[in-house]
Amino acid sequence: MKPTLNRYSVQFGYILLYLTLSTLVRCALLLWSFPDAGLTFGGIISLFVKGFVFDLGVALFFTLAYAIYLLILPQKLNNTLFNRIFTYFGFFLAVLITIFSFFAEFTFWGEYAARFDFIAVDYLLYTYEVISNINQSYPLPLLIGGVLLATGGITWLAARRGMFKASFQSYTPFGKRLLLTVFMVGAIAAHLLLISNSWAETGKNRYQQELSKAGIYSFVSAFVNNELPYDKYYLMEDNNAVFREMRALLQAGNSSFLENGSSIYRHISDTATTSRPNVIMVTIESFSADFMARFGSGRNITPVLDSIAKESILFTNLYATGTRTVRGMEALTLAVPPTPGQSIVRRKNNEGLFSLSTIFEKAGYDRTFFYGGDGYFDNMNQFFGNNGFDIHDRLRHRLVGDNFPTKRTNFKDSEVQFENAWGVCDEDIYSAVIRNADEKYAAGKPFFDFVMTVSNHRPFTYPDGKIDIPSHTGRDGAVKYTDYAIGAFLRQIKDKPWFKNTVIVFVADHCASSAGKNEIEVNKYHIPCMVYNVPGQAPQEISAMCSQLDIYPTLLGLLHWNYDSNLYGKNVLDSAYQPRAMISTYQLLGYLEPGKLIILSPQQKAQSFVVKPGSGDLQSTAMDSSLLKKAVANYQSAYTLFKNGGMRK
Template sequence: MNIFYKKPQNRFALIWNFMFLMLFLSFIVRLLLMFYCWKKADLNVIEIFQVFLKGLFFDIGTASLFAIPGIIYFLLFPVKYIGSKVDKILVYTGVFLSLFILSFSFFAEFTFWDEFQSRFNFIAVDYLIYTYEVVNNINESYPLPLLIASMILMTLTMMWLLGKMKAFKITFAARPIFINKLIPFALISGIAILFMAFVPNRWAETVSNRYEQELTKNGIYSFFAAYRQNELSYDNFYISADEKKSLGLVRQSMQRKNVQFVNNEDITRFVKDSGTELHPNVIMITIESFSASFMQHFGNDKAITPFLDSLADRSVLFTNLYATGTRTVRGMEALTLAIPPTPGNSIVRRTDNGGLYTVGSVFQSKNYSRTFFYGGDGYFDNMNDYFSGNGFDIVDRGRTDLPGDELPTKRTMIPDELVHFKNAWGIDDEDLFDAVIQQADVQSKQWKPFYNFIMTTSNHKPYTYPTGKIDIPSGSGRDGAVKYTDYAIRKFIGKASQKSWFKNTVFVIVADHCASSAGKDAIDISKYHIPCMIYNLPDFNNMKINKLCSQIDIYPTLFHLLHWSYTSKFFGEDVLDNAFVPRALPGSYQELGYVVGQKMGILSPVKNFETYSISTDFEKEKKDAKADNNILPMNIAYYQTAYDLYKKGALKQ
């Protein structure tokens, strides 16, 4: 029986039944995701009711938007041809494709949630663009033939259900007058227009529990909302202050005896050091998704990082360092620009991101060569365009048929003879490190120091790596990937130590972000904690920096240890300076955090501000009943100033 009335004029019977199926499917997804994160979400009865009630609201809007092509077709298709062969072919094809998209979304929601603990967001938009890497990653992480077969079976089952409801029969038998088509068209399109114009996805984020926010959302609606809001205007969405006042607060926090500001318009300043400058080679290993909690130094008892733990005792070790974001491009932004995360996408992913004053600019001023190494295709996430546009040479495993290959600086492809293993994201870390050593041998003969930025990939789903290297089977999970990464770095340092250039080379080992940054709250600060160590720096072979600090502070601190005098446009500061105020700047795509002492302020869209009290070990957060406005001015100052200076071009060289 058809769920809806069977009047002969009901040409829209198929649309109504399709929308009902869509609502039912969304309910099932929400229910299963709730069970999946039940313990972490910690929802009470009222919150569960709110999730499903508000979720239904978003589902109705999404179903209306999804039905737009169908209602336009049914409105305009001539009545005399209804039920014809052409009509049936077009309708069956359209319904099949629409249901297949729903089936794909159904499965994709669970795989995406498994990785990011959220509905579709900016990351999903990026993944749609970079289909080659993503499809291969899915193929290697999941049984793709089985998934496709399941999606087709699910699609055919839903078509069969529509047939059993007699939706097709009624739709093809209808002979409606125009007014009878216009009424449902106006109703559905009206709802769709209202949602497009007046219902932002952030309406689901009016509660503090992040899991409740994400469960309330509709995945498809969230995807298109993220696509539309790839960059957020700070002034439009966040609490603002007078620009000059905010700039003044930031400049005041940077004022030191050895610092002289160049002008009154921005943060450009000259940092003076009276010591004798050291000019070692610098190699930075940026480890994919490497949480501090993986290391024994930070409480892990699985012994999966034996080499890095041993290296930590022979290095300058940052014990209280926090990432600025949750994605690789956000880590790259922090490590190259030393800037807080501006709302929206990372600057690495934006268009106007060339000619910036980067950490590489400081190395250039000291006559260093600069090279970016990546084991995958640097076209992904706009990495090659960003690094080449800021003066780096490129060494990657890229294909030559994609945009980004004709770059203003030199690009070298890692040769086949160095590649022994690869997965969806690129070659294994051992092969990447071998390419770095090969290049370093060449660089060391050019009689100028070199700065190499390495981005690893092995510690990423599908967690596959060469067999026989460690005692955990390839593809078995994160622990194995972490241990293999540790193994690859040990081999790299071992091989490098045999080179003539090793003695005069400093290694910076740091994570781009944590393995998982999702939590009950908008920003779970404990899941931003990353390790960083500076190894092989003369006279600093066992030093711990315990101050609370940010990813953006690493290079200003290194430059101090090297006694460099240099021009800075960085928000990052020398942690070892006595005047340094311990603080961290964690962020997501929308939330902008500021941590100082045992407090964390969070700025979020719709000009919202809230604070959290943090436990002494940074493992627990509790939202304050009333926001602590004492930290609001600096919270605003960092992010508003960073946004303003970037948009005005003040961070250019």
């Protein structure tokens, strides 16, 4: 039976092909997993029904652009060489992508027993490793040749069946084309509004959930939602036991829990006289501890910070939680262990969380986030603006969804002496911080500022004539300019009336590089932190291993604050403090104690290592059950609290 003459015969043919191939893939994966799946007859029917809905949505999304092309293509061009070449090429490309994605799904399922998710999204960040791995794991020339051969065969068969001829020789009136296009757009809109990937995740049988999904749909969903579900991929324990362990780890002599069960919400008390200074936190882009002479560098690129270190409360054994700016922001505002996938800063439903902003707000402080670029990048403005911070950034985008209940102030052109792709130079950021502090002081308002610098970032450009290393010559120059700008900032504020009552925290968001010979390179998470100008406190060094999560609980302890806390951080100076740190990649979750490390990874895996002093090299060792218990307690409870709303204030 040949197709009827219809301009949409190629599109309809592709949709039918996609649904057929996707159903065959689902059948194959079901047969592959059937011995372990434990599926009921009803469960099998359900997964095919849901799978068909997801597949139809993908097919409609994928062919929408072609439908619009067919709508606007004049009838006189329908049988031209241009349209025939365009249609054949488009069909061939669509089939090629489809077959390749289905091949990829089999390899992904074999590794993770899941459809595409954030692990697949994560692979986009590591193209060299992924391509090398594929090349070493599979006969790539044969695989590519097979995909091309199958695509060519399907295209030839479609042509033999008359599908292309039916489209080229058809006469489909504009009104009918418009009606079909409107119907398709409506179906896609309904799919977007009514169907989400979570629809497949009902029930308790994980195989049924995964087989219900469509790989491409799951991939896009994971990309949009920035999440790798802990409860699906990582080692889980009984939730009640996890929170009992976590509460025991957070318990201190001056704290009392305010809620029972799955909660870490508690009150921190102090009987000494409270001090309430202003606080400016300077978060330095990509600043490894080993840039500083204090930590062994001989390059003399941080003379200012090395001088400040001698006058500050210096954390000498502090670790970043991750390898990206948004991960550092998460740790420094929410003080929570990193959850797998993307940082909470980039996630949906991240507004109104309990954070440092909550604590400072209750104490009457104004809070401002300063960023040299456009805070639209990495969802910064949405996160900070919906968690109590005013915004001061370099406006380049204003989108429909860019709204939050706080004030946004833009860097004026007259306030910018230098900027590059990432934003204004550090000196310009500090000038804005000073102007804001002057205004707050004049109004009698204490303030807490989160300042995110950008100059220590590729392309490593900065104003000429400031330091002895020319701009755009490499990382050392960017580090030295970053250091210079901090010195200029301190010189400008030391005569300000608010300076004596202002604590300045200098801390890195993450290291300059995390690459190494181990999956997690422990030394590549070591960052400096200096708490400068603390009222009534002499300079000291804190050598205990700790995390970005612990900076503010320690500072608030030094200031003798009474406050409610939902933070995972602890006061490092407390006599009961037990040294530990959380370090992570997108997939690997590390729990570090002096000399030992647990790494949690997908497929419910856990590995135990000895960390060699100095080098940070890892050596596999027998599982440390006590350390594993602590690791799971931290990571599982943090994921649970974010998912069930327990992080909200």
